[in-house]
Amino acid sequence: MIAAILLLVLQAIWVVFIARVVFSWIRPTPDSKLFPVSRFVHGITEPVLGPIRRVLPRTGPLDFSVMIVLLVLSFVLIPIASRL
Numbered sequence: 001m002i003a004a005i006l007l008l009v010l011q012a013i014w015v016v017f018i019a020r021v022v023f024s025w026i027r028p029t030p031d032s033k034l035f036p037v038s039r040f041v042h043g044i045t046e047p048v049l050g051p052i053r054r055v056l057p058r059t060g061p062l063d064f065s066v067m068i069v070l071l072v073l074s075f076v077l078i079p080i081a082s083r084l
Contacts (some may be wrong), residue, residue: 003021003080003083003084004084006080007077007080007081008084009075010077010080011077012071012077014073014077015072016041016045017045017066017069017070017073018070019037019041020041020045020049021066023037023038023041023042024063029061045066048069049063049065049066049069050068052065052068052069053065056068
């Protein structure tokens with residue numbers, strides 16, 4: 001029961017970080033209906049991504065911080081999902 005809830009929460013976090021990637025590609029304008037959603041996603045993901053970005057070496061325009069978070073989430077999700 002607890003593992004199922006934890007899995008659901010971690011999957012939701014995964015989706016939020018994927019949304020962050022998608023919004024970085026489409027860049028909604030302030031008059032877009034997606035703008036409030038993109039600001040919300042940015043607001044909840046930046047506290048996690050900012051410290052990772054400061055530790056990683058600069059790679060020009062490429063930002064690998066989301067990839068690091070998704071990789072860590074995968075390492076956590078796979079054992080939990082295998083126990084269900």
